[in-house]
Amino acid sequence: MNLDVLTVIIALGGIATGVGAIWAAVVARRQLEAQAEFIEEQNAFARRQTELTEQSVIAQQQSLQQHDERDRIRLEVTVMSQLWEEWTSPTYVRYRRASFQYAADHCLEGGELRESQYIDGATRALFNFFTELGYLTRSGVLRAERVLDLHQEAVRHGWALWKPAVAREREMWSDPARYADFEYLYGLAVKHRNRGEPTREELLLFVQKQGQTEAEMLAAAELPMQGQEAQPRQTPAVAGDGSQNPQSPRGSAGRL
DSSP states (O other): OOHHHHHHHHHHHHHHHHHHHHHHHHHHHHHHHHHHHHHHHHHHHHHHHHHHHHHHHHHHHHHHHHHHHHHHHHHHHHHHHHHHHHHTSHHHHHHHHHHHHHHHHHSEETTEEOOOOOOOHHHHHHHHHHHHHHHHHHTTSSOHHHHHHHHHHHHHHHHHHHHHHHHHHHHHHTOTTTTHHHHHHHHHHHHGGGOOOOOHHHHHHHHHHHHHHHHHHHHHHTSOOTTSOOOOOOOOOOOTTOOOOSSSOOSOOOOO
């Protein structure tokens, strides 16, 4: 065979091989690009699914939070109603009257206020009530604003008046946490609406006025409301402003 012809054949074979390699590279590149596009589409789909899942989870969380908040409010209203009914019951009216009588007999001398030395039985019952109220507030069952709107003055004056006696009991029983939840509620009360701690003069006036005010309110509770005929007596709500609605009290229950 002629050498030139053989050279041409070899050259053509090399060219064919090169073209084949180039075509294979082009095909491989297209395949890689197609795979990359497919992967990108899959990633985009996955991201979209993730976004939808996150939105669904957020919506579910919001729904649960709203449901939980409704349940919390329902529980709060129920507990507050029960506590207010207890606070305004005849039993607790007697406790408050007895507590103030004891304070007048043992903490007043010559028109001056003396430090409390002992917590009598009626006052201890009131302390237990406010300790429970403080616990329910601290644990989140009751909102502080709602509690203090009703009991701020009773908490401020009650704790400040009997604080020396509490200190003696804590020391005597080696129990520094005694009535701690009541003290917690007092800490909130002095900050609520910037009322601050009551002064000694304020406590003196508080003790001097309470007995007379309580008696007047109890007497008024016996009378029918003006323009209405007498109705069978229900449990009076002896609150700080004299309101008599045990279910939806307004104002501040300013009597310990």
